[in-house]
Amino acid sequence: MTPLLQVENIAKFYGARIGCTDVSFDLYPGEVMGIVGESGSGKSTLLNCLAGHLTPDQGAVRFDTRAEGLRDTITMSEPERRMLSRTDWAFVHQHARDGLRMNVSAGGNVGERLMAVNARHYGDIRAEAIDWLGRVEITEDRIDDRPTAFSGGMQQRLQIARNLVTGPRLVFMDEPTGGLDVSVQARLLDLLRGLVREMNLSAIIVTHDLAVVRLLADRLMVMKDGHVIESGLTDQVLDDPQHAYTQLLVSSVLQV
Amino acid sequence: MSDYNFAYLDEQTKRMIRRAILKGLAIPGYQVPFASREMPMPYGWGTGGVQVSAAILTPDDTFKVIDQGADDTTNAVSIRRFFQKTAGVAVTEATTEASVIQTRHRIPEQDLRDDQILVYQVPIPEPLRFLEPSEVETRKMHSLEEYGLMHVKLYEDISQHGDIATAYAYPVKVEGRYVMDPSPIPKFDNPKLEMAGIQLFGAGREQRIYAIPPYTQVVSLDFDDYPFQPTKADHACDLCGAEDSYLDELIVDDAGGRMFMCSDTDYCTSRRKNGHVGAQGVPFKEDAA
Numbered sequence: 245m246t247p248l249l250q251v252e253n254i255a256k257f258y259g260a261r262i263g264c265t266d267v268s269f270d271l272y273p274g275e276v277m278g279i280v281g282e283s284g285s286g287k288s289t290l291l292n293c294l295a296g297h298l299t300p301d302q303g304a305v306r307f308d309t310r311a312e313g314l315r316d317t318i319t320m321s322e323p324e325r326r327m328l329s330r331t332d333w334a335f336v337h338q339h340a341r342d343g344l345r346m347n348v349s350a351g352g353n354v355g356e357r358l359m360a361v362n363a364r365h366y367g368d369i370r371a372e373a374i375d376w377l378g379r380v381e382i383t384e385d386r387i388d389d390r391p392t393a394f395s396g397g398m399q400q401r402l403q404i405a406r407n408l409v410t411g412p413r414l415v416f417m418d419e420p421t422g423g424l425d426v427s428v429q430a431r432l433l434d435l436l437r438g439l440v441r442e443m444n445l446s447a448i449i450v451t452h453d454l455a456v457v458r459l460l461a462d463r464l465m466v467m468k469d470g471h472v473i474e475s476g477l478t479d480q481v482l483d484d485p486q487h488a489y490t491q492l493l494v495s496s497v498l499q500v
Numbered sequence: 501m502s503d504y505n506f507a508y509l510d511e512q513t514k515r516m517i518r519r520a521i522l523k524g525l526a527i528p529g530y531q532v533p534f535a536s537r538e539m540p541m542p543y544g545w546g547t548g549g550v551q552v553s554a555a556i557l558t559p560d561d562t563f564k565v566i567d568q569g570a571d572d573t574t575n576a577v578s579i580r581r582f583f584q585k586t587a588g589v590a591v592t593e594a595t596t597e598a599s600v601i602q603t604r605h606r607i608p609e610q611d612l613r614d615d616q617i618l619v620y621q622v623p624i625p626e627p628l629r630f631l632e633p634s635e636v637e638t639r640k641m642h643s644l645e646e647y648g649l650m651h652v653k654l655y656e657d658i659s660q661h662g663d664i665a666t667a668y669a670y671p672v673k674v675e676g677r678y679v680m681d682p683s684p685i686p687k688f689d690n691p692k693l694e695m696a697g698i699q700l701f702g703a704g705r706e707q708r709i710y711a712i713p714p715y716t717q718v719v720s721l722d723f724d725d726y727p728f729q730p731t732k733a734d735h736a737c738d739l740c741g742a743e744d745s746y747l748d749e750l751i752v753d754d755a756g757g758r759m760f761m762c763s764d765t766d767y768c769t770s771r772r773k774n775g776h777v778g779a780q781g782v783p784f785k786e787d788a789a
Contacts (some may be wrong), residue, residue: 323644330648345631351659352652359655360648366658366723435591492614 246308248273248446249294251308254303256286256293262470263289267303269465269475273413276440276447278461278478278495280454286470287416287450294414294448296325296337307332307414334407334488338419341401343406344391350377350402351387357410361388376405397428399433408439415440415447421456433459454497456483466490507554507587513537517555517709521700524711529623529674530642536707546579546604547704549621552603556617556700557583562590564598569606571744576604584638596768605668607689608769609745612697614695614714620683625710627671627681646678660727667731673719674712682718688730688746693718716738735760740771741778 247270264286271277272339292298294305296317306396307328317325329335342352345458353411354373355363363369371497374384382394391399401418407415420436421429437460440447448458457458457478464481466474466489474487485491505511513535520534539547557563563583567576571593579602580591590593592598595610612618628638631649641647650671657665672689674680682693683701693699699712712718722728733747738759745767747760759780762768772784 325644326644348631348652349656349659352656356648357654359651360646360647363650364724366655366725369655370659415663 246314247271248275248308249448250304250306250314251294252304252306254290254305256289256298256300256480262286262392263298264293264467264470265466266363267472270447271414272446273446274444275463276387276445276449276461278457278464279448279467280452280457280464281467282493285467287467289470291416291418291448292465293452295333296329297335298498330357331410332413334405334410334412334415336400336403336415336417336420338422340391340396343403344399346391349388349390350382350394353391353402353406354409357406361410361500372409376409377402379439380405381431390496393470397424398433400424402438404439408443408445411443412448417447417449417451419451419453420449421451421453429456436460445489453483466493502677504586506559507557507583508539509537509551509554513551514555517551521552521555521711523698525698525707525713527545528712528716529678529680529710529730531708531710531759533696534709536704537664539704541578541704543647543705544729545575545601546621546708548561548702548706549602549604549619549704550579550582551582552619552700552702552703553579553583554587556619557587557589557600559574559589561588561599562583562592562597563587564592564595564601565603566601566606566608566764566766567604568748569608569767570765572765577632580690583713590693592666593766594770595764605684605686606746607685607692607763609694609742609762612695614696616697618697618699620685620701621679622683622701622706622708623710625681625701625706627669627679630733637786642678645677647673650679654721654723654726658723664722664728665725670728671674671721676719679721680710680712683750686730686732688732690718690728691730699780736778737762737768738778738780740768740776740781742771742776770788 249271252268255265267290281287287378293300304316305318307317309315351373354376355369358369367375377387382398382401391402421432461478464478465472468489474481482494485494517534520532526534539550541547565576565580567573568737583589584591595608604621625779626638626650631653632638654664666667668686669681669684670690672680672682696714698714720728733749735747736743738746739761742762745764749765750759752759777783
């Protein structure tokens with residue numbers, strides 16, 4: 245089986261400082277990979293390198309493209325990479341404001357990716373937007389409201405709908421539940437878990453919330469100071485942490 | 501002879517502008533940056549158009565200026581006088597007699613010939629500007645042909661107003677490649693963008709020049725189920741009776757009385773000279789107001 249994403253020896257430096265280094269892994273279709281670590285451990289840098297927002301200083305990120313099989317996304321041309329990022333890839337930002345157009349209606353936000361791949365029938369675009377808003381539990385009568393009129397949780401769900409509308413195969417998520425209160429988080433996680441299973445999505449989720457990865461991720465990577473210090477099956481890593489830092493991380497979770 | 505260099509600008513500057521124009525003509529719809537000069541008029545009054553006109557005028561040209569179709573408004577009169585004084589060129593109000601026509605926000609009703617040049621004054625040349633504030637990003641979008649966002653604007657129009665409500669500065673795609681702002685002409689004029697004359701667009705404050713060569717394909721953007729429709733007031737001109745021209749609506753008294761008249765004054769006047777009379781019009785007389 246070909247991996248959907250093959251990451252080989254990625255490194256990114258900020259001058260003399262290490263962003264992340266020596267990261268390699270394979271991600272297979274339908275698999276969800278969690279990346280955890282404290283702030284500054286390089287997990288967001290890694291995610292941005294994988295998603296093409298940052299250019300890594302060394303290494304290769306190969307993606308299984310529909311037309312030509314595995315291709316290095318770092319050396320492919322910018323139009324090709326941007327085409328990928330609006331068709332086969334999706335990126336869910338931590339702050340919904342970064343991923344939404346705040347002065348465009350909810351329907352327009354969902355429709356943008358469709359129009360970017362040349363959908364030119366208003367009725368079809370709108371029907372698709374209504375369908376997707378329904379799937380993320382936003383009622384149809386909010387379709388012409390702007391995201392500024394939405395709560396934080398709704399904005400985040402809207403961002404997810406906007407990203408998944410073109411049927412991507414790989415979703416990058418940067419702290420998708422950050423800044424939401426726990427009951428909203430729970431609903432969002434439930435929704436994400438459903439969508440991931442239903443659409444057979446592969447996903448890479450960066451978070452510092454261990455509960456999120458326990459619920460969503462099949463595999464887990466623990467990062468510290470730009471290095472991957474431990475990786476394995478999620479429950480294995482969380483239940484039997486080997487590295488001293490992972491032990492600290494797991495034992496730091498508040499028990500209610 | 502005047503004390504100015506011909507057409508106000510120095511020869512080096514005119515050469516620089518001509519290079520930008522040639523590049524613009526070679527890449528239809530592409531915005532060419534140029535070193536816009538200070539002109540003796542405020543930004544927003546046509547500094548871009550004036551610089552383009554200055555660069556292309558020759559002593560043999562006949563120059564016409566219209567502002568929203570009219571030859572006799574402040575902006576049109578002062579730009580016309582400016583070139584009368586600095587270039588000494590002949591001026592006219594008749595569309596057919598002019599070789600260079602500078603326009604603000606209209607295309608003349610009379611079809612242009614292949615020996616005529618239309619110069620537009622452009623306030624904001626970037627059609628994507630109100631959707632994407634970053635110039636770096638919009639230039640990237642143009643170079644990669646990522647124009648999905650332009651349709652988001654039209655989508656928003658339909659979802660809010662039930663129809664594409666954009667009535668002017670309606671975005672077009674030139675020769676299947678660049679999306680272009682045709683300057684704030686009414687969308688009624690969009691079909692006329694495919695014409696025999698050369699069209700040059702100058703944006704002084706934004707320092708951009710772009711162009712449409714003769715007989716270039718210009719398509720107004722739309723949706724399959726909401727096709728582009730040029731619109732005008734559903735009325736005939738009250739002065740000349742024309743039913744095919746773009747109309748201005750005037751409120752004429754405090755009781756809500758109104759009249760519609762051609763925005764193209766030359767078109768209206770020449771029709772009246774030929775004996776056409778509208779519902780509120782009077783037969784044409786020389787020197788009558």
